[in-house]
Amino acid sequence: MKKSPFTCDHNLIQTVVKTIVRHDMLTPGDVVLVGVSGGPDSVALLHVLVRIAERLSFSIGVAHLNHGLRGGASDGDARFVAEIADALHLPCHSARREVAAYRRTRKLSPEEAARSARYEFFEDTAVSHGYNKIALGHHADDNAELVMMYLLRGSGPAGIAGIPPVRDGRYVRPMSNVSRRQIIAFLSKNGIGYRIDGSNADVRFTRNRIRHRLIPMLQKDYNPRISHTLNRLADILRAEEEWLDPLVREMFERCRLKGSVDSVVLSVPELDRIGLAPRRRIIRMAISRIKGDLRRIELAHIDRVSVEMLAVSSVRTKTIHLPDRIRVTRTDAALCICRESVPLRRMSLSSSPPDYDYQVADVPTHRKPTELRIAEIGGRLQFSMASVEDVDGWRKTSPDTAFFDMAAIHFPLTVRNFRPGDRFTPLGFSGTQKLKAFFINNKIPVALRRQCPLLLSDEKIIWVVGHRIAEKAKVVASSKNLLKVQLLLA
Known part of the structure; x- marks a missing residue:
């Protein structure tokens, strides 16, 4: 040079x-x-x-x-x-x-x-x-x-x-x-x-x-x-923003109930407890996370969510549409912000998202994971195997990661979305429960239920992805090999 x-x-x-x-x-x-x-x-x-x-x-x-x-x-x-x-x-x-x-x-x-x-x-x-x-x-x-x-x-x-x-x-x-x-x-x-x-x-x-x-x-x-x-x-405001950002992120995590690919679910009671300024920031952060940016999202859109949708103390279900396929659904206790895979005007012609049903035939090895792309939700599931001695922290995982006892499951596995009449035995329960009741009890908005992937072995649900595994497939003291499944962004 x-x-x-x-x-x-x-x-x-x-x-x-x-x-x-x-x-x-x-x-x-x-x-x-x-x-x-x-x-x-x-x-x-x-x-x-x-x-x-x-x-x-x-x-x-x-x-x-x-x-x-x-x-x-x-x-x-x-x-x-x-x-x-x-x-x-x-x-x-x-x-x-x-x-x-x-x-x-x-x-x-x-x-x-x-x-x-x-x-x-x-x-x-x-x-x-x-x-x-x-x-x-x-x-x-x-x-x-x-x-x-x-x-x-x-x-x-x-x-x-x-x-x-x-x-x-x-x-x-x-x-x-x-x-x-x-x-x-x-x-x-x-x-x-x-x-x-x-x-x-x-x-x-x-x-x-x-x-x-x-x-x-x-x-x-x-x-x-x-x-x-x-x-x-600009310097003053930039310093203020740098100071506020970690505080808002902390508040965001307190308000966040669940999240999956292209969606964030926030607690309405938690949002009600905080003032309008941090509430606006939390809504902006949620939209930015699932959209990737805030283009075309104006203050009027943020306030439709942070003011209008949260103003009513009790509501059965309320939905609004924002630019770039952003759908916001409010129930009594949850506010779901998600991005649909197709334009909302096309989705309105149908009462629900399309069905999907995939087979996972390949058994992963210790060195070669298996991946399944789910086009309908813009995500993928990654399957890998490890011995129980090699896995730290399998008892405490994020909602989008689950571990199963390989001895309790059989390939091929099925990945599909919700069907009427679906039942499973949630971890910690002894009897089966209707999946619809599970969704209601866990305040999972209707807009997310048909998108939520279900993992099945022998035609039995072993994981409501992002929410709960089934009792029959859990890791136990005698488990030797584990199946790790992760939900990832596409």
Whole structure:
């Protein structure tokens, strides 16, 4: 790696080093993938990191994704980035992605599609080539504009907290405390060229109107340091969010009754005991866990659940539908939030989810587990075998893991969903019980009952998956070999 072609110790470099140290962004031995678009921000970041890499003992590679959105200009950006990397003797990883098509298949806005494609490319490149950090060129003015955009949308603290300097211990933004003006001055002083993306001046986009019209007006007429003020607000809220997050997770676990693939069941009495603010956060957390994100989920949706559905002290069953196939069902004691495998409007044509029935013929060995994918619930069951001496903690497992005495079961096993008239003998009981009664007694919402997998041996239910095993298949003192079954995300 060749040093960047400037020698002056610009203030920007010192600011970047302080930011890296303050947030523990980079440590000796890190292998850093730098996202470079060709614009001033990422080009400045690359040159600064090259300059300080030897001092901080990390190595660098360059990543560039051609979005294919600006025709020849996009191709010119790719060539420009490759030339920079070559001049600095750095590995350059580039790819082309037709974001317009990517956007259509995923039903995203142009900005969301470009961002999603870019991050997928960064992740794939990092994994394939051994990079453990990904550095991006976001700076203080970027963050101020984003905070203002979220303020105008009426977002909550998490949105107004802005762009974190470090995310997931992997993505780092060393220029978080550097302004756009400092970046341009740095590039100009050192004679470093960069590319200009004309779309950044297009005021049809909200972000650009904030950058070119609103922020300058606020600087001129209200607060010359508005960007600094917005960044300070973001810092305060980010610290508050970091403090609150473990508290909310603890409350979430207290409220959670059950959970399976694509579902969370919460205790209504526990939710009633807490205030509206933590209740909203718990509902958001539940939806985020099963959906993977909170796109299209607005405050109005959260309040339909956290306020309207919980306002009535007693209710037989109440169901509402939220975007992206999220179904929320309320009973007297339980609130079930689940994501359906098909659109809810199609499910409404049928009174219940489709039946499924699978056979598990292969007996697992100590070295070779067996897996069964259950398409109807978007999950899979993994079967493995171990001797009782090799398994610690089989008496205390999560709801999605169960152990059975291999001597008490026979292959092939059956995995299917609920049928009318099903009965089993729950662990600790001597007689059989109707499965419907078991569901009712354990406050399992109707919306989850037909999705819940049942594991059968010799046509007898040995596990209501995620809830209770049967007495006949339990591990006993004389057990030698155990069958371990886990319910996993697909």
